[in-house]
Amino acid sequence: MSDFGVLPAQTLREMVAHGVIHADPAVTKEQIQPASLDLRLGARAWRVRASFLAGKGRRVADRLAELEMHQMDLRNGAVLEKGCVYVVPLMESLSLPAGIQAVANAKSSTGRLDLLTRIITDEGVEFDRVAEGYSGPLYAEICPRSFSVLVRPGMRLNQIRFRKGHAVLSDAELHDLHRAETLVPDMPVISEGLGFSVDLRPKTGTLVGYRAKPHTGVIDMDKIAAYEPSEFWEELHSKDGQIILDPGAFYILVSREAVHIPPDYAAEMAPYLAMVGEFRVHYAGFFDPGFGHAAAGGTGARGVLEVRCHEAPFVLEHGQIVGRLVYERMAARPERLYGADIASNYQGQGLKLAKHFKAV
Numbered sequence: 001m002s003d004f005g006v007l008p009a010q011t012l013r014e015m016v017a018h019g020v021i022h023a024d025p026a027v028t029k030e031q032i033q034p035a036s037l038d039l040r041l042g043a044r045a046w047r048v049r050a051s052f053l054a055g056k057g058r059r060v061a062d063r064l065a066e067l068e069m070h071q072m073d074l075r076n077g078a079v080l081e082k083g084c085v086y087v088v089p090l091m092e093s094l095s096l097p098a099g100i101q102a103v104a105n106a107k108s109s110t111g112r113l114d115l116l117t118r119i120i121t122d123e124g125v126e127f128d129r130v131a132e133g134y135s136g137p138l139y140a141e142i143c144p145r146s147f148s149v150l151v152r153p154g155m156r157l158n159q160i161r162f163r164k165g166h167a168v169l170s171d172a173e174l175h176d177l178h179r180a181e182t183l184v185p186d187m188p189v190i191s192e193g194l195g196f197s198v199d200l201r202p203k204t205g206t207l208v209g210y211r212a213k214p215h216t217g218v219i220d221m222d223k224i225a226a227y228e229p230s231e232f233w234e235e236l237h238s239k240d241g242q243i244i245l246d247p248g249a250f251y252i253l254v255s256r257e258a259v260h261i262p263p264d265y266a267a268e269m270a271p272y273l274a275m276v277g278e279f280r281v282h283y284a285g286f287f288d289p290g291f292g293h294a295a296a297g298g299t300g301a302r303g304v305l306e307v308r309c310h311e312a313p314f315v316l317e318h319g320q321i322v323g324r325l326v327y328e329r330m331a332a333r334p335e336r337l338y339g340a341d342i343a344s345n346y347q348g349q350g351l352k353l354a355k356h357f358k359a360v
Contacts (some may be wrong), residue, residue, distance in 0.1 A: 004165030005331030006266045023092040035266040040091040043077035045072040079091045080147045090138040102130035104160045111306045112354035114146035114250045117157045146212040146250045150220040167328040184257040193324030199256040200318035206237040209253040229357045245309035254351040256305040261291040267325045268350040274301035281323040290337025292326035
C-alpha cells in the first residue's frame, strides 16, 4: 500500500477491526464501499434553530443544548420537514491516528432529493471535514430543501472517505491520466480538476431534466422505485439547447460527458467558478474507483447534476461548464470496484432521478 492516498475498502475493514472506526451497532459489510464508508443515522434527532459548527474548543452536544427547539425519536419513523434544520447523532464514531483525515459527502440518492446533509464534529470549523487525528462522535446536519422526508435509525444518507497525505492529481498528472485512460471521449477541459458541462441537446427527444415541484407529499427514504415522478417533478424540455433557471428552484440535469474513474483512482465532484453564473451545482457525490470504467463493466457514465439557482434567473446553455471532478490516487486498488459484484444503482447512468422514483 502507498504511503498516501484514499483508503480502500479492505483498509476500512481493518480500521473497524482495530477500533479506529467504531459503531453501535457494529458496522455492516453493506456500509463499506470501494473507497468510502456509509454512515448511519442514530435513534434521535434535534430540531435546531439554525445550522451551526461547533467551533474550536466546543462540543456539538453543548451547541445542541444552546440551539435546540425540540427532540424527536426516530425509532418508529419521523418526518423531517422541508425548510427545517435537524441534527442527528450517527451510529459511527472515530479514533483517527495521526496522519489520517477524512472528508464526508452526501450519498448520490440524498443529493438527488435536494436533501442538504453535512457532517459536523466536536471542535469542527468546516462542514464535511474531519481533522487529522480526530477522536469523537459524528453528527449529521440535515436540512430538506425540496421535499419532506421520512427517516429511521440506520438510514445511510452520508458517506465518509479517509485519506493519508495529499493525493489530489495536479493538472499535469490529470492530463497524463487522460492520455493513458481516456477519462472523457472528447478533448478534456482540465483546470484544478476535470471540467464537465451540461447536456441540453439530447440525442433523442427534448427531455433535458426535471424541476422539483414546490408542494408535494412526504418521501419515505426506505422505499425504492415507489413514487410516481410526475407527483414530485416537472419535466424540462428544450428544443434550442438552453433553459432558464428560476431563482430558488431545484433541478436535476445531466453532464454532456461520459466519465471514467480508473480502478486506482477516486474522484469527488466540486463546484466550478462562482463567476460563471447565478447558480450552484451541488456536489453530493464521491465517484468510486471503477465508476463508468470498463474494468467494472462500464462504458462511461454521465454525472447527474443537482442544480439550484440563486438570486437572478439565469440562462443555462448546452455545453456550458458547470463543475469539475477532482481526481485522487487510491492508497491501494480496492478489492471490489463500483458496479462490479456490488449493488451500484447508478453505474452506466444517464439522466436519472433518485432510486426512490419509478423509472421514467
